[in-house]
Amino acid sequence: MFGSKKDTTLDPSMEQVGTIIGPGAVIDxxxxxxxxxxxxxxxxxxxxxxxxxxxxxxxxxxGTVSCLNAYIAGEVNGNIxxxxxxxxxxxxxxxxxxxTCKGIIIDENAVFQGKCDMTxxxxxxxxxxxxxxxxxxxxxxxxxxxxxxxxxxxxEANK
Numbered sequence: 001m002f003g004s005k006k007d008t009t010l011d012p013s014m015e016q017v018g019t020i021i022g023p024g025a026v027i028d029x030x031x032x033x034x035x036x037x038x039x040x041x042x043x044x045x046x047x048x049x050x051x052x053x054x055x056x057x058x059x060x061x062x063g064t065v066s067c068l069n070a071y072i073a074g075e076v077n078g079n080i081x082x083x084x085x086x087x088x089x090x091x092x093x094x095x096x097x098x099x100t101c102k103g104i105i106i107d108e109n110a111v112f113q114g115k116c117d118m119t120x121x122x123x124x125x126x127x128x129x130x131x132x133x134x135x136x137x138x139x140x141x142x143x144x145x146x147x148x149x150x151x152x153x154x155x156e157a158n159k
Contacts (some may be wrong), residue, residue: 018051023058030063038072052085057092070101078085083119 018035021027025041036051039059047053049067059074069085072093079097080087086103090094094111102119106112 016051016056019049021059023056055093079114 001008016137019033019037021039021041023040025045030045032048038054040056046063052069053067055074065080070087073090075094082101087101090103090106091109098114100117
């Protein structure tokens with residue numbers, strides 16, 4: 001309503017979770033699901049999730065993690081791969097390993113020890129800025145002459 005934009009950030013409470021590993025549960029070996037998952041227990045093995053992964057505050061994963069998006073409030077000892085999605089490490093989260101993702105959020109007091117490789121970064125910020133400036137100029141050029149005159153007089157008045 002009123003032209004507000006929809007927030008597209010990863011909200012763990014809004015995820016449709018199909019698999020839940022409860023507190024106290026221990027999995028020794030790989031875990032793989034075709035939907036989103038929440039882990040509140042312990043997994044000693046690689047984790048492959050086709051959807052989002054939520055690692056609860058008391059959860060611990062020892063192994064490589066591959067998922068679409070990840071919200072880490074617990075501990076992950078291993079690399080996280082989310083090349084098309086986002087990884088968020090909350091203030092209680094701890095990640096010891098490398099992260100590959102499109103976007104990352106690390107809250108204050110979170111622990112992240114490793115390196116982060118950002119995917120889909122084909123252009124430098126300077127290139128993006130030049131493209132935006134060119135697009136702005138092109139949109140100015142397509143305005144009727146009356147609007148351009150008004151824009152220029154407003155710019156002059158602001159000086």
